[in-house]
Amino acid sequence: MSQTLSASTLLAVPLAPLAGALLAGVFGTTFGGNWIGRRLSHTLTILGVLVAFILSAMTLKSVALDGARFNETLYTWMVVGGLKMEVGFLIDSLTAMMMVVVTFVSLMVHIYTIGYMEEDEGYNRFFAYISLFTFSMLMLVMSNNLLQLFFGWEAVGLVSYLLIGFWFNKPSAIFANMKAFLINRVGDFGFILGIGLIAAYTGTLNYGEIFAKAGELGSLSFPGTSWMLVTVICICLFIGAMGKSAQFPLHVWLPDSMEGPTPISALIHAATMVTAGIFMVSRMSPLFELSDTALNFILVIGAITALFMGFLGIIQNDIKRVVAYSTLSQLGYMTVALGASAYSVAVFHLMTHAFFKALLFLGAGSVIMGMHHNQDIRWMGGVRKHMPITWITSLLGSMALIGTPLFSGFYSKDSIIEAVHFSHLPAAGFAHFAVLAGVFITAFYSFRMYFLVFHGKERYDQNPDAHHDDHHGHGHDDHHEPHESPWVVTVPLVLLAIPSVVVGFLFIQPMLFGDFFKDVIFVDAAKHPSMAHMAEHFHSAWAMALHGLQTAPFWLALAGVALSYYMYMVNPALPTAIKARVQPIYTLLENKYYLDWINENILARGARALGVGLWKGGDQAVIDGALVNGSWKLVRWVAGVVRWVQSGFIYHYALVMILGVFVLMTYFVWLNK
Numbered sequence: 001m002s003q004t005l006s007a008s009t010l011l012a013v014p015l016a017p018l019a020g021a022l023l024a025g026v027f028g029t030t031f032g033g034n035w036i037g038r039r040l041s042h043t044l045t046i047l048g049v050l051v052a053f054i055l056s057a058m059t060l061k062s063v064a065l066d067g068a069r070f071n072e073t074l075y076t077w078m079v080v081g082g083l084k085m086e087v088g089f090l091i092d093s094l095t096a097m098m099m100v101v102v103t104f105v106s107l108m109v110h111i112y113t114i115g116y117m118e119e120d121e122g123y124n125r126f127f128a129y130i131s132l133f134t135f136s137m138l139m140l141v142m143s144n145n146l147l148q149l150f151f152g153w154e155a156v157g158l159v160s161y162l163l164i165g166f167w168f169n170k171p172s173a174i175f176a177n178m179k180a181f182l183i184n185r186v187g188d189f190g191f192i193l194g195i196g197l198i199a200a201y202t203g204t205l206n207y208g209e210i211f212a213k214a215g216e217l218g219s220l221s222f223p224g225t226s227w228m229l230v231t232v233i234c235i236c237l238f239i240g241a242m243g244k245s246a247q248f249p250l251h252v253w254l255p256d257s258m259e260g261p262t263p264i265s266a267l268i269h270a271a272t273m274v275t276a277g278i279f280m281v282s283r284m285s286p287l288f289e290l291s292d293t294a295l296n297f298i299l300v301i302g303a304i305t306a307l308f309m310g311f312l313g314i315i316q317n318d319i320k321r322v323v324a325y326s327t328l329s330q331l332g333y334m335t336v337a338l339g340a341s342a343y344s345v346a347v348f349h350l351m352t353h354a355f356f357k358a359l360l361f362l363g364a365g366s367v368i369m370g371m372h373h374n375q376d377i378r379w380m381g382g383v384r385k386h387m388p389i390t391w392i393t394s395l396l397g398s399m400a401l402i403g404t405p406l407f408s409g410f411y412s413k414d415s416i417i418e419a420v421h422f423s424h425l426p427a428a429g430f431a432h433f434a435v436l437a438g439v440f441i442t443a444f445y446s447f448r449m450y451f452l453v454f455h456g457k458e459r460y461d462q463n464p465d466a467h468h469d470d471h472h473g474h475g476h477d478d479h480h481e482p483h484e485s486p487w488v489v490t491v492p493l494v495l496l497a498i499p500s501v502v503v504g505f506l507f508i509q510p511m512l513f514g515d516f517f518k519d520v521i522f523v524d525a526a527k528h529p530s531m532a533h534m535a536e537h538f539h540s541a542w543a544m545a546l547h548g549l550q551t552a553p554f555w556l557a558l559a560g561v562a563l564s565y566y567m568y569m570v571n572p573a574l575p576t577a578i579k580a581r582v583q584p585i586y587t588l589l590e591n592k593y594y595l596d597w598i599n600e601n602i603l604a605r606g607a608r609a610l611g612v613g614l615w616k617g618g619d620q621a622v623i624d625g626a627l628v629n630g631s632w633k634l635v636r637w638v639a640g641v642v643r644w645v646q647s648g649f650i651y652h653y654a655l656v657m658i659l660g661v662f663v664l665m666t667y668f669v670w671l672n673k
Contacts, residue, residue, distance in 0.1 A: 005062060005070040010089050013052045013059070013099060014138040017106070017131045020048030025128030041124040045131040046110045052138065053103035060096040064516065071144055071208065082203060090144030090207060092520045094347065098141040098279060101351055102272050105358045106134040108492035109267045112362050115488040116263055116369065126166060130267055133159040137272045141279060146195045146205040149280065153191070153244065156273045157184050163268065164260040173259040180253035187243015187250050194236030201229065211286040211522075218290040234287055234294035238301075241277025245331050248305045252595050254328060255312075258320040262365030265320060266358040269327050275350045278334045282343040286522045292425060295339050295528075299420075299427040302335025303434035308593070310441035314448070315589050318375050319364045322449045326401065327357055329438055333416050336431050341528035342419035343521045348504075348511050349412035356400035356409055356500035359493060363394035366489050367453060370482040371460060377449055382458035386482040391454050393493040398450050400500045402443040402557045405545040408504030413439070414544070414553055415512060415534065422533040439553045443560025451568045505541045513538050 028034065028041035036044075062068040070091035077085045089095075109130060117123050136159055140152025157180075165177030199205055201220065202213045220229040241247065246254040254274065258265060268274065281288060281298070288294055306329050313325035330353050337346035368375055370387045384391040400409040417439075420432045460482065484490065510516040513535050525532045538544065548554050567574050579586050591597065 005059065005068045005091055007070070007072060007074060007089070009055060010059070010070060010091060010142070011074065013055045013103075014135050014142065016048040016051040016055075017045070017138070018048075018135040020045035021128045021131035021135060024124050024131065028124030028128065036124075038123050042110070042114055042127050045127040046107070048131055049103060049107045049110050049134055052134065053100070053107050056096070056099035056103045059091060060100050063091065063093050063096040064510075073144070077147075083199060083205065085147050085205065086145055087148055088144040088206075089142045091142065093516050093518075094279075094282065094520045095141055097347070097351060099138065101354045102134065102137050102141065105272065105354055105496075106130065106137075106267060108358065108362070108496055109263045112266075112365070112489055112492040113263045115486045116365055117261060120261075122166060126163075126261065126263075129159055129163050129166070130264065133163065133264075133267065133272070137276070140276055144207055146198065146207075146210075150192065150195060153240070153276060153280075154188070156268075156276065157181070157188070157244070160257070160264075160268050160273055163264040164257045166260050166264070170259065176253075176256040176259040180257050183250055183253040184243045187240050189239075190236045191240020191243075194233050194240065197229070197233045197236065207283070214286045214290060217287065228291060228293070230287055231291040231293045234284075234291050235297060237284060237287075238277075238281060238294065238298055241281055241335075242301065243277075244280075245274050245277030245335070246305075246328055247277070247301050247331065247335055248308065249595060251305060251309065251328055252592070252599065255321055255324045255592075258318070258324050262320065262361060262368060265324070266361035266365075269324065269357075269361070272354075274327065274331060275334070275354070278331070278338065278346055278350050281338045282347050282521060285341075285343045288338070289341065289522055289524045289528065292527070295341060296425050296427040297339075298335055299339030299423075299425060299431045302332045302337075302339055303427070303431040304332070305329070306332025306336060306438045307434040307441070310438050310445065312589055312592060313445040314441065315586065316445075317378050319367060319377050319380075319449065319453065320361070320375060322377070322445060323357070323360050323364055326360070326442065326446065329442060330357065330401075333413060333435060333438070336435055337416045337419055339425070339431065340416075340419045340423040340428065340530050341523050342416065342530050342534075343523065344512050344517045344531070345412065345415045345419050347517075347521075348508065349416060351507075351511075352400070352408040352412040352500075352504050355496055355503060356397045356407075359393060359397040359496040359500050360401065362489070362493055362496065363390055363397060366390040366485040366493065367394075367482075369485050369489065372482075374460065377452040379459050379462060380453045381456045381460070382454075383482050384454040387484045389484060389490045389493060393490075393497040394454070395450065396497045397500055398446045400504075401446050402561070403439060403553055404557070405548040405554065406501075406505060408500055408502065410548060411504035411508040411541065411544065414548055414551070415508070417553055418534055418537075419530040422530040424527075424529070436552060436556065440556040440560045443557040444564050447561045447564040448568055451564060456569055456572075505545075508541050508544070509538075 023036070023044045024041040025031070028036045028038075059068075068091075070089055073084075073086045073088035075087040077087065079085070110127070113126065113130065117126050120126065133156060136152050136155035138152075140149060140156060143149040143152060161177045161181045163177075164180055165173050167173045195205070198210055198217075201217060202210050204210060204213075214230075217230045217233065218228070221227060222229045222232045243250045254269060257269065288298075309325050309328035309332060313322055313329065316322045316325060330349070334346045334349050334353070337343070337349065366387065367380070367383060367390060370383065370390065371380060374380070396407075400407040403410040403413040417432070417435050420428055420435055423431075507516075512531075523531055588594070
């Protein structure tokens with residue numbers, strides 16, 4: 001244990017947001033008698049997250065500059081047959097970076113929420129939820145064992161359920177949070193199977209002890225098959241990541257989760273919950289490096305998500321859903337990097353994406369507020385002159401998202417494309433095509449939204465749905481002119497815009513080609529040489545940006561921006577004409593590849609039919625009918641026969657004796673044959 005990291009200081013990081021959540025959630029709601037008001041509730045929760053952020057930043061400084069480390073058990077819950085179930089922290093560069101990202105984005109969201117949820121009746125409850133979410137995510141990333149990781153994993157899922165369904169009187173919100181909850185249970189089933197296999201074959205849940213036995217796991221086969229045990233473990237773990245990080249086909253919950261208030265879109269779907277799967281796979285890199293089959297599976301799933309979710313972003317008209325499908329696509333990019341064994345690149349994109357995607361979500365929320373809670377980008381336009389701060393910060397976020405050279409997204413996205421290009425895995429060819437095509441698609445739908453919202457003719461006075469309302473319970477007149485948001489909304493936008501521009505330039509060298517992740521992320525360079533090849537070609541962040549001006553991703557992004565400008569600013573009739581020509585494709589995209597229909601009409605109905613069959617055939621017929629009712633009927637019949645024999649009449653006894661002698665004589669004659 002490093003002397004610079006104390007257990008009490010580290011413990012204060014997750015407990016500070018928890019304390020704020022408990023105070024606001026108990027004493028700021030009707031549950032606790034409404035003892036504290038709105039101002040004190042948001043002050044306490046913001047203070048808790050601020051303390052966590054300051055301590056996290058100090059921890060990152062100690063880890064990055066002084067090489068400090070911490071890996072200790074803080075509390076032993078129970079010991080079952082030698083298997084220890086503990087609470088402990090593992091603080092290294094990966095954890096410290098995640099702590100800073102989570103707490104910083106959470107702090108910005110907390111401040112932003114003061115303005116966004118100002119009129120909502122559940123104001124204090126919302127602050128309690130987002131602080132509780134921050135606590136859960138911190139426990140996840142700080143864990144040193146799979147039990148605590150699973151606790152944090154399930155806790156963020158539970159709080160996201162509460163946040164997505166925050167407006168619980170709204171049927172669409174209730175449907176969305178139930179959908180998210182059920183789909184995540186599918187992924188979590190695979191995740192817990194993977195944890196169970198690790199516990200069964202290693203006898204431990206501690207990361208360090210598991211990694212020490214990774215070689216043994218790599219030499220074992222799954223019982224009864226020729227499959228490598230480590231392949232089964234890794235695929236099961238990744239199925240958990242598919243649910244939490246919204247990978248195809250378990251992605252369908254994330255767009256619908258936009259039914260919740262906008263601040264949670266930034267908190268859950270940009271920087272924290274949906275990146276938990278990326279973090280978990282990176283943490284378990286010593287196991288994933290042992291299975292090329294699992295890595296190929298990850299590559300294919302990530303490539304499908306990156307490409308096909310981008311297509312869906314093109315046709316969205318809800319400003320939040322455009323950004324949501326962008327999140328899905330970018331999570332696909334991170335997953336592709338994991339499959340190419342470029343774990344540090346995936347985590348680097350996780351970090352850069354957290355800033356600019358939180359910025360875009362909060363910028364979208366600011367536009368929604370300024371447009372009097374209209375979310376349809378078709379009825380916006382010309383917002384730039386009314387909301388200058390929201391405009392410039394959203395532009396910076398969009399430029400980072402599409403990978404503009406010198407912006408943070410450029411360094412992480414181009415590194416992913418390069419890593420896949422150098423990968424030797426069979427699936428790398430398809431993945432490379434997907435991430436390259438995704439560059440053009442991302443630029444097109446991002447600037448389609450940007451141009452329709454901030455430029456062109458003002459259309460907000462033509463909105464046929466005058467009360468399209470994101471902010472539950474508040475009707476507004478959409479014919480009023482847009483207005484800039486208050487400072488509690490614009491300050492977080494500015495503070496998020498700064499790292500969205502500079503963080504990639506500053507940290508690409510130490511995070512990807514330096515010692516930042518040394519002894520934290522493990523790559524078998526002989527089998528998976530992507531990072532080694534990238535290191536040979538990297539000279540400096542400035543040189544990479546200059547070279548980026550000559551590469552295919554830059555020109556694809558530029559083409560996407562130019563095409564969106566032409567179609568929506570110069571020739572706005574063209575999109576309608578194209579839609580008429582390719583109506584079947586548009587219908588396919590509008591129905592989201594019919595995956596919701598398949599889930600609801602085939603999988604859900606099939607599961608219901610199976611359940612009814614098991615209930616009627618198994619429960620009613622076999623258990624109730626044959627075993628329960630059948631057993632007492634058999635006993636009653638036997639009892640009736642015995643009661644008849646034991647009647648007290650001599651001739652009944654004589655008959656039984658004669659029958660018994662007959663049976664015995666027959667038996668012995670049969671034996672002597």
